[in-house]
Amino acid sequence: MTLSQRRSRLIGRLRARKTRGREGLVLVEGVRATAEALDAGADVSFVVTSSKLTATEAGQALSRRLDEHDVEAVTDGVLAELADTQSPQGVLLVCWEPERSLAPLRRGRYLVLDGIQDPGNAGTLIRGAVAFGLDGVVCLDGTVDPWSAKTVRASAGMVFRSPVLLASVQELLRRLAKVDVPLFVADSVGDDVEAHLGMEGFALVIGNEGAGVRKDLRDRAAAVVSVPMRGPAESLNVGVAGSILMHTLSRGDAR
Numbered sequence: 717m718t719l720s721q722r723r724s725r726l727i728g729r730l731r732a733r734k735t736r737g738r739e740g741l742v743l744v745e746g747v748r749a750t751a752e753a754l755d756a757g758a759d760v761s762f763v764v765t766s767s768k769l770t771a772t773e774a775g776q777a778l779s780r781r782l783d784e785h786d787v788e789a790v791t792d793g794v795l796a797e798l799a800d801t802q803s804p805q806g807v808l809l810v811c812w813e814p815e816r817s818l819a820p821l822r823r824g825r826y827l828v829l830d831g832i833q834d835p836g837n838a839g840t841l842i843r844g845a846v847a848f849g850l851d852g853v854v855c856l857d858g859t860v861d862p863w864s865a866k867t868v869r870a871s872a873g874m875v876f877r878s879p880v881l882l883a884s885v886q887e888l889l890r891r892l893a894k895v896d897v898p899l900f901v902a903d904s905v906g907d908d909v910e911a912h913l914g915m916e917g918f919a920l921v922i923g924n925e926g927a928g929v930r931k932d933l934r935d936r937a938a939a940v941v942s943v944p945m946r947g948p949a950e951s952l953n954v955g956v957a958g959s960i961l962m963h964t965l966s967r968g969d970a971r
Contacts, residue, residue, distance in 0.1 A: 719764060719790050719798065727764075727798050727808065733861040737813075743865040744809040744873065745801055747774050752873025754781060758811040762786040766795040769806030778807065800865050813863050816881045823895045823917045824851035825966060828888065830933060831858035831924035832954065838862060839870020840955030841922060845878055846871075848959075848966040852879035854888055858924070885932050892919055898938035901929045902961055904951050906940035909964045918965055922958040941965075 719727075729735040730743040741761060744753050747769070754760075763782050766789065769775040796804055827845040832838045838860050845853050855862050862880045883891075892899060897917045912918075921937075923929030934940070943952060943960045952960075 718794055719788055723762065723764075723788070724798065727810065730810070731800065731865065733864065736861065736864065740813050742811050742813050742863045742868060743800075744811065744868055745799055745804065745807070745865055746869055746873075747772070747778050747805045747807060749869055749871075749873035750807050750809045751778050751781075753809060753811060753868075753876045754778075756873075756876035758809075758814075758876055760785045761810045761812060762788065763810070764788050764790055764795060764798065764808040766790055766792045766804075766806045768792050768795070768804070771806070775806060782807075801869070814876070814880070816879055821852070821854075821881070821891045821895060823897055825917055826850060826852050826854055826897065826919040827958070827962060828854045828856065828899075828919050828921040828933075829859045829862075830856045830885075830921050830929050831927065832922060833858075833860050834925060835860050835864055835866035836870045837925065837953070837955040839867045839872075839875070841958045842867070842871045842878065842880065843874040844955075844959035844962050846874040848962045850878070850962060850966065852881060854881045854883055854919070856888065857884055885930065888919075889932075889936055899933065899936055900961075900965070901934050901937040901940045902942065902954075902958060903928060903934075903940045904942050904957075906942035908944045909941040909961050910944075912939055912941060912965065913967070920958070920961055920965060922954055922961075925954055 744750050763785050897919050900918050900920045902922050921929050
């Protein structure tokens with residue numbers, strides 16, 4: 717059982733941001749992420765499976781759900797060559813990237829990723845935004861592709877559960893001003909985030925792992941917020957810090 721050369725080459729192109737974006741397709745790996753994509757109504761192009769998928773109860777349940785789609789069965793070895801993970805779970809789903817723009821941005825709660833480059837951090841933050849009920853995620857230029865296979869996997873498929881918008885800094889600032897949403901910047905030297913509870917809406921900016929949030933955004937921030945730390949650690953991973961900040965701000969939202 718082998719995959720057609722056309723589809724094999726297509727999956728290869730989905731590993732690079734430029735060609736993935738040109739194809740307009742998303743590669744989803746793993747049982748959980750695939751199930752989340754289906755639950756969220758992903759527009760499926762085709763699926764590749766191997767016998768390893770049915771090795772678990774969750775995989776068996778997913779296999780039954782996939783019957784209604786265009787499924788190609790291959791050997792475990794072939795799927796391993798196609799997969800990005802070291803221990804693939806017997807399923808690769810290819811679906812169309814959801815179309816998003818800043819047009820639907822309204823007053824609410826948002827996560828803004830400013831130059832986040834690690835797909836694991838980006839996926840963790842997107843997953844946190846979904847978990848804490850934020851209204852959307854905005855990815856600014858310089859941020860890793862939110863629809864890369866690694867980011868999708870790190871989000872456990874939750875990226876399909878939230879509007880993920882792509883924008884420039886100026887586009888974001890104009891839109892936030894129009895809908896009167898204050899900008900909060902995350903920084904280890906900022907105010908205790910607990911001091912800003914009860915906001916009706918916010919856009920929380922998490923910056924690059926090394927350089928932090930860019931100056932254009934810091935200059936427009938209504939507040940700079942941080943997670944207070946009583947222990948000896950100097951800082952937190954951006955995925956952890958951002959998740960705590962989102963939890964705290966959303967817990968105090970007055971809506």
